[in-house]
Each structure stands twice: as structure tokens, then as C-alpha cells.
Amino acid sequence: MKVIPYRLNSAVSGFLLFTLATVMPALLQAETANGGQSVRAMTTNSSSVLLVLRNSGLFAFDGHSATAIPLPQSASAFRPSSLTKGADGQLYIGGPGLGVWRYDNVSERWQSLNDTLPDLGITAVAAHATEPGTLYAYHSQAGMLRSRDGGAEWVKVDSGPREPVQAFLHSDMPGSMESGWLFAGTTRGVARSMDCFCFWGDAGELRGLVSAIDYDPSAPENVYVVIEGQLHHSPDGGETWAGLDTPQAVTALTFSSTEGLVVGTENGDLLSRNVSGKWVPLNE
């Protein structure tokens, strides 16, 4: 009587092992490629390598292959939502429950920049376009925080726009009274302020929940945002906007010095826009 269950168990175990042996490599392959996983945030590192944040983790994509970059241990329980590059090429990550972290290229480890934050409720992080030590973080309750020493000390500088900030960026677009501009993607559209935090006003009349925002560093008046999967472009610093057609719903975007505008899509693909305005897949 005991032989039958034993044989059954062996058969089931064998089947499971076979399935795992067959499926796991494919799963791993998919994980390191796009895996159909929506792209949540993107930036580039100092060598213009694309850094892509997916639900499964952070990946560096050099044009041929994707390499996983382990996230901070604390990130395992939380979802990082914001990824940005400092003026000196340093990589920063942030998110609710996670606070702000910097990737140390030498030790290849993440360093917490959370000692002086009110708490870890950070929804968006931005780095100053030209000042390496200056960082901005949006805290869901405290508003806008700024650090001028690479995250050692955070100081509340402003309440931020009226609506909560989902994504934001610092731009060196000319015309500011101080050193640049802040563009905040909110639940209502795009808000803009000089980086003196003089006044948050609407950047044009584009409305909707902004999930991603970036600008072209070589032509800073060109700002791009994503609202509910639709990519929008402003050629005049946020005064006017026009939708850009994309083959799939867009979830993230960045500017690469080699590829130009790159978007990440809901299906997990990375697409770059060539000179004729056509979207070309970047193969991972």
C-alpha cells in the first residue's frame, strides 16, 4: 500500500524537476531581458549605459546585453519608483518606504541618504542638472526637500505644487533667476518653478496624471512627459504640448547621449526615436 504513494510522489517530483529544469532558464532569460515587464523608470549612467527599472529589478543595458544591478536590501519590501543621475554621473534611487539611496560605483553598493529625511515617504527624486551635490526629493507630507551636500542633510525648502508630485526633474533650461528650473509631474499635469522655489505655476494646459518626465539636455526647452501611457512633447519649456505617437503605451523615458529619446513601454520594450521620428526597438 505504501509503494503506490511513493511511486506517485517520485513521478510528481520528477515532473516538477523536469518542469523547473525546462522553464527556469527561460524565465531567467526573460527576467534579464524585458520579460514583458513594464518599465517603471529609466536613466543613463556616466557611460551612457541605459539603466532600466522594472518590477523585477534594476538592469544596465549596454546595447547588447542586460546586467542586473542588485537593489538595496531595504528595497525588497518596497518598490523604487524614481531613478535619476546626478550631474557627476552618480545614480540615485528613491521610492515610498525606501527614501533615497545612492549607488557607489567603486564599492558597487547602495548608500542610504536617509539620515535626515523626516521619514521614508519619498515619491520622487531629482538631481540638479549641473551641481553634483544638489539633490531634490519630494516627500508626500513634508513637500520639497533639498540637499546641497549629496544627501547628508535634507532641508525642507517648499511645500511643492498644489497637487502631489509623481515625478520631477531639474533642468538647466536658461531664463531662471537662479541655476535652473524644476518641472514636477503631478496628478493634474505639469507644474514648473525656478529652482529658487519662487512660485509653482502650471506649465501649459496639459492635464492628467504624469507618471514620467524628462528633458533633452542638448536642447533644454524640449520637455517630455507621459500621461496615462501617452507621450507628450513641449518644444518651449512647458508652455505648449503636443502628443507623440508611439507603437505601445509608454511608461518611462530618458535621454541618452547616444540614442537620444528612449522610452520604456507597458510591454517592457525599449524604443528609441531615430532622426526621421520612427521608433526603433533596442534589443536587450
Add this chain to the structure above:
Amino acid sequence: MNRCLFPAVLVLVPALAMAKVGSTTSERIPVEVTEGRQIYEQYCAACHGGQGEATADWSKPDEKGEMPPPSHDESGHTWRHSDAMLFRMIAEGWRHPFNKTNRLTMPAFKDILTDQEIQSVIEYLKTLWTDDQRRYQQSESQDANQAENPS
């Protein structure tokens, strides 16, 4: 009794005299503020309001597509700028980059006011802010100085 008072007078009179000199010294700032206020009333109040309050809709573009003169009191953003930046804006003028016109909406005063007079106006503006705002502005000014003259 008189014998007791005499030493006290000897001690107190010089101390009071010193205090008088001290208060005269500390009144130098109010003198600058007073001068700044007079200049402000003469050159700035017509656009920015008698108490720096500006107009109600100063934060929205007007019918010409120009940003109106901002408030200078605690409801405005003047306190967010360093002394150096405020000096530059008064001396050289300013137009908001997204104005629909090209004119300098904030005129340049460098040919009208001396450097000292501009500085006095800035000192007067500081009296329109809260203590927290003054502290923030002082810190911005120190940072700006440091960036300008790194040691």
C-alpha cells in the same frame, strides 16, 4: 544713604552712557531700513504696493501675458533670493522668461540708485518677512557668497 548712592552713581552712569552708545550703534540698521523704506516708497511702491503686498493676482500672467510685479511681503517669494540676486535684479532689471512681451517689466535701477541705496532697499524688504523667512534668506545669501568666493 548718600554715601551708599555715590558709588552706585559712579558705576551706573558710565554703564548707562555705554548703553546709550550701544543703542546708537544698533540704530544704524534702522537708519538704513528707514532710508530703504523712503526709496522703496518713491520708486517701488507704485508697482509692488505700499507694504510690498502687490496686487491680488500677481502670481498669474495679466492680459498682456506678462507676470505682474510680485509681492515682496511674506506672501511673496522675494525672501527666497540671496542678497546678491536681489541686488542684481534691482540693478539690472528683470523680465520673466515666459512673458509674451519682450520688455523689461522690472526696470533697471543701476543708473538711478547708488549701490548703497539698493542695499538699503533690500534691508527694508527684509523687515516685511517672517523670522523663518529671514533665516532662510540669510542662509541663501551665505551659500551664494560661498559659491561666488570659494575659499
